[in-house]
Amino acid sequence: MLYEDDIDAILRLKRDRNAVILAHNYQTPEIFHGVADIVGDSLALARKAAEVDADVIVLAGVHFMAETAKLLNPDKTVLIPDLAAGCSLADSITPADIALLREAHPGVPVVTYVNTSAAVKAASDICCTSGNARQVVESLGVPRVLMLPDEYLAKNVARETDVELIAWHGRCEVHELFTAADVRELRDSWPGVTILAHPECPPDVVAEADFSGSTAVMSDYVGQQKPARVVLLTECSMSDNVAVDHPDVEFVRPCNLCPHMKRISLSNIRAALELNQHEVTIDPAIVEPARRAVQRMLDV
Ligand code: 13P
Ligand code: SF4
Numbered sequence: 001m002l003y004e005d006d007i008d009a010i011l012r013l014k015r016d017r018n019a020v021i022l023a024h025n026y027q028t029p030e031i032f033h034g035v036a037d038i039v040g041d042s043l044a045l046a047r048k049a050a051e052v053d054a055d056v057i058v059l060a061g062v063h064f065m066a067e068t069a070k071l072l073n074p075d076k077t078v079l080i081p082d083l084a085a086g087c088s089l090a091d092s093i094t095p096a097d098i099a100l101l102r103e104a105h106p107g108v109p110v111v112t113y114v115n116t117s118a119a120v121k122a123a124s125d126i127c128c129t130s131g132n133a134r135q136v137v138e139s140l141g142v143p144r145v146l147m148l149p150d151e152y153l154a155k156n157v158a159r160e161t162d163v164e165l166i167a168w169h170g171r172c173e174v175h176e177l178f179t180a181a182d183v184r185e186l187r188d189s190w191p192g193v194t195i196l197a198h199p200e201c202p203p204d205v206v207a208e209a210d211f212s213g214s215t216a217v218m219s220d221y222v223g224q225q226k227p228a229r230v231v232l233l234t235e236c237s238m239s240d241n242v243a244v245d246h247p248d249v250e251f252v253r254p255c256n257l258c259p260h261m262k263r264i265s266l267s268n269i270r271a272a273l274e275l276n277q278h279e280v281t282i283d284p285a286i287v288e289p290a291r292r293a294v295q296r297m298l299d300v
Pocket of ligand 2: 062086087088089090115172173174175200235258259260261
């Protein structure tokens with residue numbers, strides 16, 4: 001079989017190296033179902049990374065997720081199979097941008113999405129994910145918050161809270177491609193379809209969808225509500241992974257690929273374990289403030 005050699009080798013290497021593989025919901029099924037020990041959304045991966053007891057964590061996901069794992073479990077060796085697995089949101093903002101925003105909005109706390117570099121996290125007060133953004137914002141007990149860098153996530157959360165959210169102009173290159181016209185066309189073409197949209201989608205898409213939530217929340221929705229026909233407006237591998245557990249649900253599949261997530265493969269996971277590459281390190285000068293921002297989120 002196509003993937004058998006790599007899967008066998010990875011399972012053996014995990015045992016030999018006392019390693020675990022954490023995989024995001026956007027990883028391809030052969031990774032997600034074939035070799036991962038822990039799967040989930042960004043929030044679940046952060047929580048689980050902190051609890052890992054093994055010596056080595058391989059992060060099958062993008063670079064900010066590996067940095068978060070290293071921040072929360074600094075004594076472990078954290079490997080990312082491809083260092084170029086980035087994120088358009090993480091690339092959209094720098095610590096210098098945050099410094100300017102703080103000057104323009106004195107005293108307003110900074111909430112940053114986990115889809116940011118460790119340096120940006122270090123410049124923030126607290127992090128959030130798409131699974132807890134509203135809770136985090138409201139936990140601060142203030143009337144105004146800088147919510148960075150995802151403009152659409154901020155606008156989608158703003159509809160659910162009385163807190164005034166000041167946004168940045170970052171976008172997820174995968175989710176920004178969905179349009180409200182797509183939603184209408186789906187309803188016309190697929191009668192009775194239930195439409196779930198990730199909160200990184202434009203606000204008019206989320207408004208016209210039936211439900212919105214993080215990748216884990218979307219997956220739970222399918223498991224609990226068991227819609228006869230569903231579309232997940234998010235990255236393509238989500239439907240592939242969720243469909244494996246729900247053969248009775250029809251998945252309609254217009255979706256967009258994340259080129260960063262797709263840099264991870266069985267062969268570079270195998271190479272990561274064989275060659276101990278690429279080890280994630282964080283500038284010691286920013287470790288403490290970055291860790292504090294993530295830990296504060298986990299404590300909410
Ligand atoms: P969640 O899995 O936290 O919903 O995030 C989606 C995402 O785009 C991660 O890169
Ligand atoms: Fe970043 Fe979007 Fe890819 Fe997630 S799907 S890693 S937010 S570019």
